[in-house]
Amino acid sequence: MEALHVFFLTSPSPVTAEPFFPSIRLRRRRRDLPFSVEAGQQEIRVCTNRTCRKQGSFQTLETLSGLAPPNVAVKPCGCLGKCGAGPNVAVLPDGLIIAHCGTAARAAEVMMGLASEGEGSGSYDVKKSLDAFALRKRAEVEFEKQNFTEAELLLSQSIELKPFGGIHVIYKCRSAVRLALSNYSGALDDAREALALAPVYAEAYLYEGDALLELKQFDSAEKSYLASIDIDPSIRRSKAFKVAFNLWRQLFRYLNHLYFIYLVTICFPVY
Template sequence: MAVSFSSYGFQTASPVSWRRWRAAASTVEEVEIRVCVNRSCGRQGSREMLAVLSALAPTGIAVTSCGCLGRCGAGPNLAVLPAGFLVSHCGTASRAAQLLADLCGSAFDPQRNLEAFTLRKKGENELEKGNAAEAEALLSQAYVCQGDVFLARGEWDAAEKAYSTALQLDPSIRRSKSFKMAVQHQREGRRRRERRRRRTIAGDQPSSSGPHGLPAPVGAR
């Protein structure tokens, strides 16, 4: 049985509502995107959108399937919780990527994320055809793109893993100037993180010095 749109209490998403949502979302631990996979939306490509969103969604955004959200003629339909937004006509990968950009703001680059996803799918298709060399080249590019995505978000360890995988697939990228710069940026970011961590740990340690930096009396330590 279809559930009416109004019974969910959703509002149609708009640029203004997204800006208001991002401004108030700092305390939200996790966002959930529910993709309708009922008959009508399914025929309009919602299952493909479920796969795309699941592949692109960054940490903190869960993607799940759900039943009818109403507005069947405007599918594929998605619900964004806890914002309470309904997004209609989300039937292309670029639309799905833009939705995540609307949710995440500048932390999510829709073009770069979509490029990584597209290259990965092409690489997987070539692998299925038995074209190993073409598949490795495409997958290496996909991992470089994914590393750039992680780099932009400050996820240094994930970026390192992606770049390392790209290098294993295609060692020739080691000579690329842009790849060298990206790896250097990743290493510098990780070093900055480690320095901050050490300063935090040092700041939490109880002081063993007395006034004016002199050693504290034994009984005071």
């Protein structure tokens, strides 16, 4: 279904801050970080330099990415301090530094802390969100094995858990599964659910276009495809996009050809 630079930091300046959860003490500091994010957006940077990589930073990156709500971007970066000895996670635009985030549970706690700001930490359930993420990963395995019915069931169970983040990705994944099952209306509904949660989610536009194409709504399919590459031009180079877009063009040309024949027949009837 369905990717590093070393950044230099100024001297750290410790601040006093309450942990995300009263029972969990996270060592956090603020630093002036040399990267920026768009207004209203948050971004998490995870060190994936050599030493941190050996300690499982890619797993941390994957977990944070899978649990992130639409307004939080998760990206890899280079050293944030003493590589391998922390810190390994930075939160922007606050410049918040987390000393060590090396397990799925800790990654979920960090992400939940961001998601629940202003809503109270009791608004979400970390375990349910991790379970939902695990179900999605299992569904991806089943999808690769072409066990589409099982994949759809797992993704539906994941959605029912109502995770605090990543649900737009789950809807997108289920849209892909339903396309494979020829459930085109269901695939379209899921793609649109994903877009309702994440309006600039390029992959969801791509699956929306695929579903519309199968439903023979060609003009709408074109708009979805163009929206996807407008948001993320790199999609244009993907194999899936090339196949889908070429199919759309072939069908569109074929329909134009039929329409031309129809006009000729009407204008020049043969008696």
